[in-house]
Amino acid sequence: MQATLRYLRGGEGLTLAALLLFAGALFVLPLALLARVGLVDDGSLSLAPLMNALDSRSVPRALWNSIDSAGVSAALSLVAGTTVALVVGLTDARGKAVFTFLLLIPMMIPPHVTAIAWVQAMGPSSPILNTVGLAPPPGSPHPLYSREGVIALLAVQHTPLVFLVVLAALRALPREMSEAARVAGAGAGRLMRRIVLPLLAPTLIAAYALAFVSALGNFGIPALLGIPARYTTLPVLIWQRLSSFGPSMLADVAAISALLAGLAILIVIVQMTLLGRSRAALIGPPQAPLRLTLGRWRPVVEGAMVLLVLVTLLLPVAALFGTALVVTYGLPLTAETMTLANFREILFEQSVTARAFLNSTLTAGAAALIIALGGMVLARFLAGTARGPRRVGLGLSTLAEMTYAIPGLVISIAFILAFIRPLPVVGVSLYNTLGIIFLAYLCAFFAVALKPIAAAAMQLDPALDAAARVAGAGYGYRMRRIFLPLIAPAAASGAILVFLTAYNEVTVSALLWSTGTETIGTAIYNYEDGGYTTLAAAMSAVTVIATVALMAMLHVMGRRLPAGVVPWRL
Template identity: 65%
Template sequence: MAWRPRGEGLALAVAILLATVLIALPLGLLLVKGLAAGDGLSLGPVAEALGSRSVQRALLNSLDSSFFSALAATAVGTLLALVLGLTDVRAKGLFVFLLLIPMMIPPHVTAISWIQAAGPSSPLLRTLGLAPEPGTTHPLYSRWGVILLLAVQHTPLVFLVVRAALRAQPRELADAARTAGAPPSRVLRRIVLPLLAPAIVAGFGLAFVSALKNFGIPALLGIPARYTTLPVLMWQRMASFGVSILENVAVIATIMAGVAVMAVIVVALLQRYGRAALTGPPRPPLSFRLGAKRPLVEGALLIFVALVVVLPLSALLATALVRTYGLPLNAATATLDNFAEVLVRQGVTVRAFLNSSVAAGGAALALAAFAIVVAHLGTRHGAVRRLAGAVDGLGDIAYAIPGIVISIAFIVAFIAPLPVIGVSLYNTLLIITLAYGAAFLTIAIKPVATAFAQLDPALEDAARVAGAGYAMRMRRIFAPLVAPAAASAAILVFLTAYNEITVSALLWSSGNETIGTTIFNYEDGGYTTLAAAMSTVTVGATVVLMLILDRMGRHLPAGAVPWR
């Protein structure tokens, strides 16, 4: 049946308009500002910026920390995926959930928790009598400290990608090799890993790009070590000089965006040329029995979880419970006053919780509804499908570009008063909400698109034959059917935006603070116990939301919840 440009046409036009205003326009204006030279556009400003020693050093540090942390995350994440995907270890679901917690905790909270877990003033280490001597340089204030925590943060990303590919592998070759008497090590080396190569490359690329745009960890660990990355350099210049240096920062942001996009393209090409042909449909994955080694492997997994999850979060809680940072935690020093301070007394923290809830919640609800429309249009044919794919592609581009670049693009686009109404969005909570919409659009679309892929196309045809218009089809058929996936998409967006700092680092203002910026400012200003208390509350809220999403995932199509 021919497509009628009525309801669908209006929905498509609105989708394109919103994607243009929120993504294409700000990034386009940023590119123009970054390449502006006299009366035209030129690569001269970029060349001049790259000639600066501070930019060169920041760019090299960004590539250095991203590359080595991605290597470490790929090695560990692949190993974890193989262990949990191919062996008979027990409590796999629990291990998977625990291993994914570092991915959902904001990077600046990860940095704060590790700073408080390993330093000479750590209340946890002082309580255990294991703290380094007072005055000792913190071991994480270094290049390797930044790389280590970036690897910890992004190992779950690689784990998810490789685990999903492992579960999708056909078993014919591996079964044949095992039947011929090949030991598990040879099956793994000669069959499983070569078939996993594209997924491993994809995991490396995802970890690399995620590390490249990370702000919280390089800021809190790198600044004391004078190890500055490009996102931190842009933040430092804007924080010091404000919008008066916007043109200079726009050039650096253009470089940063270009590096991120090139990294995505290179990884995509490597995946394409490294993809191996499969011999059959996916089947239940291989399962190797560990026998007497199973307790040892399970013990190693428990130790890993204790080191990357339990230790830093315990240190965070211990710091939140002491009266002054540096004291050991005992009956004489324990207090709940820090929690009372951030939850009740401090106006800025109460306001930050409210602002983040409003901005993240508003963006999550709007994106979930928007995702239903775009994902549905993506099931159509011809030009409609291609245009809906273009909107989805803009979301992918915005997600690949560092959040701090998105925030600079929004400053460039919306610092001037809007036409007609004459009001500027700069220094308002609305600009943060809109930036969340641009940065996290793709997170909302993917689960909903997965749900639409499970629906029978005959539903659309039957509804049309019955005379149902576009609005009725969406309201009575498709929206209810994909509502669970849309709800999971909203929770994913909320989880991502609620505690983030990268996007809001340059967009917040007095009265419009977010949780991420407030925690960062507390830690940067020396109010460590308040930063720890606020971080503990946000981690608790994150884990609760993850549990809710995990339970919802039991009733959703495979892929709607990333870790299921």
């Protein structure tokens, strides 16, 4: 107890108090208000609303579908993302920088746009398949309207996340043990099984958890593919309940959200338990990873990489552009049907386009910066030696995991309840402003950046901070000169992950936007929901071009930045 009190004197105590205030205002308060609506019966806390929800046939089925789709798709994402990261990070395959750049583009496409693109690419109305004469007959069942279609697209959507997390971890692995194993005659397979994968165990656990909770809260893909197949997940069920606008709507949504929160808590507890058993502190700065020679297998591996890019990127993007370039959806792309009218309408006649891009850039950029700073401060307590602050940090990390697992639609409702009234003292309401969307982003995406930051912090040797403390260095000096420089690349990667995730999202802002505060995701969704499929495709195509341009700019800037800041630079 006395050691903890000494630890908290000065900057540590003030920083921990600020973190608690931040978490209370953005994590606890909105969700507590929502829980009060869903878990209070006759003025007292009760499980009756939750039991009533479970009595409904649709809720247990949706719960199982959510676990099924998230668990299987996360496993597929983990296998695919880890395999690709090992190829890119440890082998002599050619064109790795270009491949990494292209592989990350699907992650920037909003999930509902991904679903739209694949539906357009594979269905009877596909402009690409109709052009080459391979489209299914009109009226035939769409192959993606199924459980397998939902799982496959969720895996495609989240494989780049796993890839980035694992690739960042590979840069921090020491070379000494791997080189010793190779000198002793260990082959590539044995080296992976006995050295590389065991050292990557904490990262693989974190990557699977990230993919799982991402799939658990995904709305766009299960909605567009699952509803026609009657494969309903909890986020889709929540949206359907929200559409009913009945007197028990908020209570039903809150009760279903409690199920997701409980599942998130279970996943986080399992993750933290496994991380605690597999942690291995590494000493020293990151080193250049091994470069394994593929030999005669290199053309095969490179061909598989090209095929992966063609399937996950070229096909759906080509379908998007094909739909954007035709006069009416469903026509084949020919010289007679090709037109630029949809792009002209989007770029020059619809003022919402420029406004949506500006709003998304401001809110996603500001959220990425604040989350990266907060993640570094929180990671300092997670990796600390004082038991009390470390437990508080673990609790805040668990809270962030919970909020990330909760669907964005539920986050939106919680923030409406919390901020629809004017703020105390200042008397200003954040409702119908970009401010409430920005705060919701902080709540929803904090865990995205915390994953790589915490993984990097947990690998640091505590002796570094202890030695500086013995030498008389204060908290601020130790943070500036030791801790922050060592985890800055991971923090920058986390900020980029947050920006790319928030830039095109739709579920969080779906209920928070208003005229003048549209985001890219809501603008695209509104076009598609209104039946303007070609305009939605044109807006999506412009979004892809803009985000690729942003990636290219970051890639050029990354030449002068430390390794690891730009995730796809090798």
